[in-house]
Amino acid sequence: MTYDVDLFVIGGGSGGVRAARIAAGYGASVMIAEEYRMGGTCVIRGCVPKKLYVYASRFADDFQDAAGFGWSFPEKPVFDWPSLVAAKEKEISRLSLIYANNLAKAGVQIVETRAEIIDANTVELKRDGRRIRAKKILVATGGTPVLEPAIPGVEHMISSNEIFDLPEFPRRLLVIGGGYIAVEFASVFARLGAKVTLAFRGENVLRGFDEDMREGLRVELRHAGIAILPATLPTGLDRRADGLAVTFSDDETRVFDQVLVATGRRPHTQGLGLENAGVAVDQVGAIKVDARSRTNVASIFAVGDVTNRVNLTPVAIREGHAFADTQFGGKDIAVVYTDIATAVFTTPEIGTVGMSEAEARAIFDIVDIYRASFRPMKATLSGHPEKTIMKIVVDGQTDQVLGVHILGHEAGEMAQLLGIAVRMKATKADFDATMAVHPTAAEELVTMRTRQARYEKAPLMAGAGSIAAL
Numbered sequence: 456m457t458y459d460v461d462l463f464v465i466g467g468g469s470g471g472v473r474a475a476r477i478a479a480g481y482g483a484s485v486m487i488a489e490e491y492r493m494g495g496t497c498v499i500r501g502c503v504p505k506k507l508y509v510y511a512s513r514f515a516d517d518f519q520d521a522a523g524f525g526w527s528f529p530e531k532p533v534f535d536w537p538s539l540v541a542a543k544e545k546e547i548s549r550l551s552l553i554y555a556n557n558l559a560k561a562g563v564q565i566v567e568t569r570a571e572i573i574d575a576n577t578v579e580l581k582r583d584g585r586r587i588r589a590k591k592i593l594v595a596t597g598g599t600p601v602l603e604p605a606i607p608g609v610e611h612m613i614s615s616n617e618i619f620d621l622p623e624f625p626r627r628l629l630v631i632g633g634g635y636i637a638v639e640f641a642s643v644f645a646r647l648g649a650k651v652t653l654a655f656r657g658e659n660v661l662r663g664f665d666e667d668m669r670e671g672l673r674v675e676l677r678h679a680g681i682a683i684l685p686a687t688l689p690t691g692l693d694r695r696a697d698g699l700a701v702t703f704s705d706d707e708t709r710v711f712d713q714v715l716v717a718t719g720r721r722p723h724t725q726g727l728g729l730e731n732a733g734v735a736v737d738q739v740g741a742i743k744v745d746a747r748s749r750t751n752v753a754s755i756f757a758v759g760d761v762t763n764r765v766n767l768t769p770v771a772i773r774e775g776h777a778f779a780d781t782q783f784g785g786k787d788i789a790v791v792y793t794d795i796a797t798a799v800f801t802t803p804e805i806g807t808v809g810m811s812e813a814e815a816r817a818i819f820d821i822v823d824i825y826r827a828s829f830r831p832m833k834a835t836l837s838g839h840p841e842k843t844i845m846k847i848v849v850d851g852q853t854d855q856v857l858g859v860h861i862l863g864h865e866a867g868e869m870a871q872l873l874g875i876a877v878r879m880k881a882t883k884a885d886f887d888a889t890m891a892v893h894p895t896a897a898e899e900l901v902t903m904r905t906r907q908a909r910y911e912k913a914p915l916m917a918g919a920g921s922i923a924a925l
């Protein structure tokens with residue numbers, strides 16, 4: 456059978472671009488289709504613009520903190536939203552072009568169109584109806600925001616796709632959800648000058664994170680002036696002359712300029728033609744794959760958020776790279792998903808790697824907790840009320856560090872380096888033996904000597920069948 460290309464990649468985001476480039480480097484003929492802008496969610500309307508907005512927002516703290524260090528401003532600093540949007544746009548356009556150029560340099564053909572799978576080896580380019588025969592097809596179409604809860608008036612809400620480019624700065628912003636996206640945007644917009652309300656269905660933000668981080672962040676969000684409504688969700692939304700009137704489950708009605716819904720993302724599999732080739736998906740629409748990103752159809756593969764494994768850009772990149780190495784580079788590489796360091800870019804940030812206290816206590820017989828909570832040095836003169844929290848979770852039997860969690864400035868940067876130590880199975884004794892860098896916040900990680908708590912699983916009572924922490 457003859458093919459037009461060795462590999463056809465659907466989706467020009469982090470995972471797809473990496474796979475295309477590496478496969479081409481191994482000599483494969485590769486075509487990649489992207490219907491929107493090269494770079495995908497992370498570059499165009501995710502991690503990258505978000506981090507730029509985080510930087511913008513932190514000047515608010517800097518201007519305030521500066522007074523404690525002798526600075527004064529003759530006039531109050533003024534923030535201009537259109538200037539930030541334009542500067543962001545310039546930067547992501549530059550990055551998108553770099554992505555396209557790198558692909559072209561690697562010999563990858565780029566087609567700017569939506570692509571649909573026709574059968575196990577055929578893809579149709581929707582722009583002109585051209586059909587491409589491909590030996591292998593990689594689906595890397597990412598995810599899309601869900602607009603839930605589906606209340607009356609949901610069409611007036613915006614998602615993280617729209618918030619970056621709002622024509623007007625939202626003075627009154629409601630954020631629905633308590634996950635990564637919700638807390639990050641709440642933190643950003645509160646600093647840029649919006650009156651932010653954060654409403655979510657649970658008791659606290661960031662379900663699944665270590666409890667000390669969740670509680671600490673909630674306090675910091677309050678310091679930033681964010682109104683927090685736990686266990687509260689909107690029940691209806693109406694556009695009125697004075698703004699968007701939102702009724703809530705607490706029977707209150709509050710009025711906003713914009714309502715951002717951040718209640719999760721869903722794999723982007725609709726309209727891809729997966730059913731034409733019989734590709735299996737799970738109940739949320741994610742493409743089912745094995746450890747080598749293979750679907751149930753021998754010629755079709757999938758990487759990144761569309762597979763709903765660990766929905767993070769560096770993971771998609773790893774999966775794309777491993778796919779190309781395995782399918783075109785004569786290697787056999789499976790991605791390892793344990794101990795993935797991650798950061799939440801609130802102010803202050805959360806940086807985390809490994810197990811939370813709760814996870815560790817559910818698995819290990821003896822768990823030791825080391826914890827420090829302190830005012831960062833800068834706050835002594837600035838007068839800022841914030842606290843840095845650091846926590847180390849240790850296997851009490853082997854002394855291995857199971858998890859490290861930080862709420863504080865540059866916690867994301869620290870998490871990246873801690874990821875190496877945790878992956879190398881460093882022990883608490885290794886941390887203790889490491890010389891401190893003084894004066895830093897991070898030195899606390901190697902100077903925390905006093906165990907704060909030890910949890911031992913209760914021995915199983917005959918017939919009881921349950922485990923209780925002492």
Ligand code: NDP
Binds near residue numbers: 603717719800
């Ligand atoms: P998350 O899964 O992190 O959070 C979703 C939030 O919405 C949770 O608070 C959840 O509540 C709530 N929720 C879910 N469904 C409903 C519903 N039907 N009604 C009301 N509330 C609901 O999703 P995000 O949208 O914040 O982020 C999507 C993904 O993007 C994340 O999984 C993350 O991997 C990635 N991301 C990573 C970032 C980073 O690395 N810094 C930044 C931004 C995104 P509950 O907890 O009760 O389930």
